[in-house]
Amino acid sequence: MNVENLNKAFDNRIRLGIMSILVVNREMNFNSLKEMLQVTDGNLASHLKGLEDTGYLSVNKGFIGRKTNTIYEITKNGEKAFREHLDALEFLIKNTR
Amino acid sequence: MNVENLNKAFDNRIRLGIMSILVVNREMNFNSLKEMLQVTDGNLASHLKGLEDTGYLSVNKGFIGRKTNTIYEITKNGEKAFREHLDALEFLIKNTR
DNA sequence: ATATTTACTTTGCATTTCAAAGTACTTTCA
DNA sequence: TGAAAGTACTTTGAAATGCAAAGTAAATAT
Numbered sequence: 001m002n003v004e005n006l007n008k009a010f011d012n013r014i015r016l017g018i019m020s021i022l023v024v025n026r027e028m029n030f031n032s033l034k035e036m037l038q039v040t041d042g043n044l045a046s047h048l049k050g051l052e053d054t055g056y057l058s059v060n061k062g063f064i065g066r067k068t069n070t071i072y073e074i075t076k077n078g079e080k081a082f083r084e085h086l087d088a089l090e091f092l093i094k095n096t097r
Numbered sequence: 098m099n100v101e102n103l104n105k106a107f108d109n110r111i112r113l114g115i116m117s118i119l120v121v122n123r124e125m126n127f128n129s130l131k132e133m134l135q136v137t138d139g140n141l142a143s144h145l146k147g148l149e150d151t152g153y154l155s156v157n158k159g160f161i162g163r164k165t166n167t168i169y170e171i172t173k174n175g176e177k178a179f180r181e182h183l184d185a186l187e188f189l190i191k192n193t194r
Numbered sequence: 195a196t197a198t199t200t201a202c203t204t205t206g207c208a209t210t211t212c213a214a215a216g217t218a219c220t221t222t223c224a
Numbered sequence: 225t226g227a228a229a230g231t232a233c234t235t236t237g238a239a240a241t242g243c244a245a246a247g248t249a250a251a252t253a254t
Contacts, residue, residue, distance in 0.1 A: 046210090139203080144242085
């Protein structure tokens with residue numbers, strides 16, 4: 001089996017979703033991610049933190065007017081790792097159908 | 098996002114692997130699964146138990162000669178759930194590329 | 195007869211996942 | 225202007241999950 005090519009960091013569906021959104025949209029703030037993924041703040045924050053810790057996401061804290069705004073962006077490494085993960089998934093699916 | 102269409106039971110890569118093997122091969126015993134997935138006994142057993150508990154796998158304990166042989170088979174429900182999961186994954190991949 | 199192997203199962207610790215509560219503001223409106 | 229409500233996260237802690245090591249019972253090898 002090619003299961004070992006699947007990246008453990010992307011096992012979780014919320015993290016899969018985060019990466020999927022960020023690889024398409026380049027960058028996205030906390031609230032948009034929260035809306036798109038329909039998760040609680042704490043849950044989202046912890047997954048974002050996890051991805052940041054592995055170096056797959058970079059975080060940019062700024063402001064919109066006087067309100068804080070945190071933007072998440074995929075890193076080069078993150079994109080590479082994610083695409084490899086998708087390749088492995090695709091392979092698994094293909095061999096399963 | 099279509100993350101909610103991903104089945105939580107299949108988040109884990111070992112369980113993904115188990116289902117993928119069983120949907121193709123119809124049935125497989127403990128040892129073959131262990132070899133194919135390269136996991137420890139305990140780890141494999143607990144994932145098989147999890148899938149059995151949700152009703153996605155059926156277990157058949159028998160013998161080969163005088164030695165025990167436990168065969169795992171995918172259930173109708175399991176196959177349906179797994180195919181839906183793959184559909185959701187495929188959709189996510191497609192929208193990400 | 196004893197040691198080793200096989201095929202799992204049980205146990206228990208470590209990690210992960212998650213929502214609720216907390217924090218540090220900002221905005222609203224009485 | 226000051227109390228109340230909202231915003232955008234972060235922290236906390238309990239529950240669920242993941243895992244390998246140890247255990248077990250029967251078979252096989254020495």
